[in-house]
Amino acid sequence: MFWVYIKEYTKSNLKIGGHDTHFPDFIFLKKGKGMVSPRFDHLAKNVGLTPIISYGKSWFTMKTMDKKLREEFVKIVGRDCVISEPDAMVDYGHDEFSLRDISRLPDLVVKPRTAGQVAAVLKLADREKIPVTPRGGATGLCGGCVPSYGGVVLSLENMNRVIEIDADNQMAVVEAGVTLHDFEEAVEDAGFYFPPHPGEESALIGGMIATNAGGSRAVKYGVIRNYVRGLEVVTPRGNILSLGGKLIKNSTGYNLLQLMIGSEGTLGVITKAVIQIMTKPAVMRSLVIPFEKFDAAIETVPFLLKRIVPIALEFVPLDVIQITEEHLHKKWPCSQGQTHLLVILDAAGEEEMDRLSQAVAEAALEKGALDVFIADTPKKQDQVLETRSKIYEAIKSQTIEILDISVPRAEIAAHVKRVREVAVKYDIWLPTFGHAGDGNVHTHIMKARSENGKIVPIPESEWREKLDQVRGELYADGRTRGGVISGEHGIGLVKKKYLAYSLSPEQIELMKGIKRVFDPNNILNPGKIFD
Numbered sequence: 001m002f003w004v005y006i007k008e009y010t011k012s013n014l015k016i017g018g019h020d021t022h023f024p025d026f027i028f029l030k031k032g033k034g035m036v037s038p039r040f041d042h043l044a045k046n047v048g049l050t051p052i053i054s055y056g057k058s059w060f061t062m063k064t065m066d067k068k069l070r071e072e073f074v075k076i077v078g079r080d081c082v083i084s085e086p087d088a089m090v091d092y093g094h095d096e097f098s099l100r101d102i103s104r105l106p107d108l109v110v111k112p113r114t115a116g117q118v119a120a121v122l123k124l125a126d127r128e129k130i131p132v133t134p135r136g137g138a139t140g141l142c143g144g145c146v147p148s149y150g151g152v153v154l155s156l157e158n159m160n161r162v163i164e165i166d167a168d169n170q171m172a173v174v175e176a177g178v179t180l181h182d183f184e185e186a187v188e189d190a191g192f193y194f195p196p197h198p199g200e201e202s203a204l205i206g207g208m209i210a211t212n213a214g215g216s217r218a219v220k221y222g223v224i225r226n227y228v229r230g231l232e233v234v235t236p237r238g239n240i241l242s243l244g245g246k247l248i249k250n251s252t253g254y255n256l257l258q259l260m261i262g263s264e265g266t267l268g269v270i271t272k273a274v275i276q277i278m279t280k281p282a283v284m285r286s287l288v289i290p291f292e293k294f295d296a297a298i299e300t301v302p303f304l305l306k307r308i309v310p311i312a313l314e315f316v317p318l319d320v321i322q323i324t325e326e327h328l329h330k331k332w333p334c335s336q337g338q339t340h341l342l343v344i345l346d347a348a349g350e351e352e353m354d355r356l357s358q359a360v361a362e363a364a365l366e367k368g369a370l371d372v373f374i375a376d377t378p379k380k381q382d383q384v385l386e387t388r389s390k391i392y393e394a395i396k397s398q399t400i401e402i403l404d405i406s407v408p409r410a411e412i413a414a415h416v417k418r419v420r421e422v423a424v425k426y427d428i429w430l431p432t433f434g435h436a437g438d439g440n441v442h443t444h445i446m447k448a449r450s451e452n453g454k455i456v457p458i459p460e461s462e463w464r465e466k467l468d469q470v471r472g473e474l475y476a477d478g479r480t481r482g483g484v485i486s487g488e489h490g491i492g493l494v495k496k497k498y499l500a501y502s503l504s505p506e507q508i509e510l511m512k513g514i515k516r517v518f519d520p521n522n523i524l525n526p527g528k529i530f531d
């Protein structure tokens with residue numbers, strides 16, 4: 001055992017004195033003048049710090065893992081399902097959020113194979129007051145699966161069976177660790193369709209449910225909340241709950257099933273899900289529609305939605321498309337105009353599809369579209385969809401953060417106008433695109449400039465201190481338009497200090513009360529969504 005102490009604490013940084021190590025057996029925190037804020041004091045208690053000595057000031061020990069405790073976890077899941085080597089745990093310390101200042105190494109990674117093992121891990125952690133962070137595919141964009149207080153990362157990757165595709169009930173039963181890719185494949189092989197689709201197919205079903213994932217097809221078919229019919233969940237105290245089932249209707253008591261969806265791993269660990277699947281649309285078609293002016297493109301959206309309901313309706317600026325074309329060495333169907341709408345349609349047959357396409361084209365041209373390009377063969381469609389889905393990859397290295405503000409659809413144009421003003425005010429590149437059809441706008445905060453279709457990095461000193469101000473201004477604008485700070489990515493760590501932009505103190509207090517009921521010792525994903 002050795003000792004370390006907190007030298008300095010800021011909201012985002014702990015400087016540790018004494019032994020400089022990621023793995024102290026104990027940390028003691030000195031609560032003294034100017035050293036530890038009352039807020040940290042509260043956090044410290046929440047993760048199991050208890051006073052050990054007093055010289056007129058309080059001291060705390062933090063419960064971390066000694067060898068004996070590690071062995072108890074090993075006994076539950078088996079040695080081959082545990083990682084404890086620091087180098088091998090690096091990947092378990094972060095998600096897709098770009099800034100590594102929020103990353104943190106866990107003390108241990110466990111990869112259970114059954115709900116019973118998950119329950120035993122949580123019972124032990126609860127007894128010992130060890131933080132446990134559930135982890136899916138780590139494709140999250142706001143630090144939700146980062147073990148910010150160390151402890152155990154509970155990875156669902158080994159619980160990856162598609163248990164059943166029940167054609168009669170149109171329900172799939174899957175373990176939480178199945179990837180979106182494998183799930184889609186199994187569903188499609190059985191002749192069915194599953195619409196929710198976050199852009200990254202290595203996301204796991206449990207993670208998607210825990211974040212209430214959406215994606216571009218939400219316009220017509222909704223988000224994952226609309227498809228989850230049953231869940232097996234392990235509570236932080238280690239009890240296994242079976243919620244819902246292969247049911248379309250259920251009005252039996254409080255809806256704990258829906259409460260779990262979007263709870264970001266703070267109320268329970270999802271181990272199994274019953275998911276509604278649907279008949280595959282017979283025909284699909286993508287249309288790319290260039291506009292000279294952004295406003296005309298966005299005004300087309302409500303105009304179009306009065307006539308038809310597409311699967312997806314996205315807007316993308318041309319400069320971002322050009323960067324992606326160069327990255328992929330593939331061509332987008334057109335290079336006219338400044339803003340493009342991507343419309344994806346489905347229909348029961350070719351005749352209906354022609355009628356829908358015609359309606360889209362007429363509406364768009366009436367609103368000033370420069371042209372309408374139709375991708376009607378699977379090859380052309382794949383090309384368009386690939387370019388759209390690879391935008392993230394093309395600009396990822398210079399993206400600090402992807403916001404996912406959700407506003408009423410009719411407010412998109414005004415919100416994006418404000419994004420542009422903020423970009424000018426702070427001299428920062430904020431490429432903005434996203435789900436025009438459902439009001440979910442992805443503004444990317446960049447550490448680079450865009451010059452003639454090329455990305456030119458800028459030094460950290462030019463963006464670092466602007467980050468909070470830019471976020472704050474955009475969240476404030478979203479709020480004035482009746483929007484919220486997250487439409488699909490969740491709050492995690494990164495957005496929690498902005499939660500009050502969307503929720504009242506009473507709402508936050510109620511949520512904290514719910515958390516306390518499920519997790520009195522605050523061991524499950526502590527510090528996420530709120531402190």
Ligand SMILES: Cc1cc2nc3c(=O)[nH]c(=O)nc-3n(C[C@H](O)[C@H](O)[C@H](O)COP(=O)(O)OP(=O)(O)OC[C@H]3O[C@@H](n4cnc5c(N)ncnc54)[C@H](O)[C@@H]3O)c2cc1C
Pocket residue numbers: 095096133134135136137138139140141143144145156176197198199200202203204205206207208209210211212213214215216264265266268269270271392393488489492525528
């Ligand atoms: C390129 C790219 C595109 C994306 N596009 C979209 C998009 O269009 N729409 C969208 O909604 N999202 C999108 N995302 C974000 C991300 O893919 C989703 O949030 C996804 O649902 C996260 O799933 P995951 O398995 O990776 O979860 P993780 O990142 O591992 O975890 C996310 C949260 O869920 C919790 N969690 C994970 N598994 C469980 C479990 N079994 N039980 C309880 N809690 C759990 C974690 O503790 C954490 O709080 C995108 C991300 C990338 C990188």
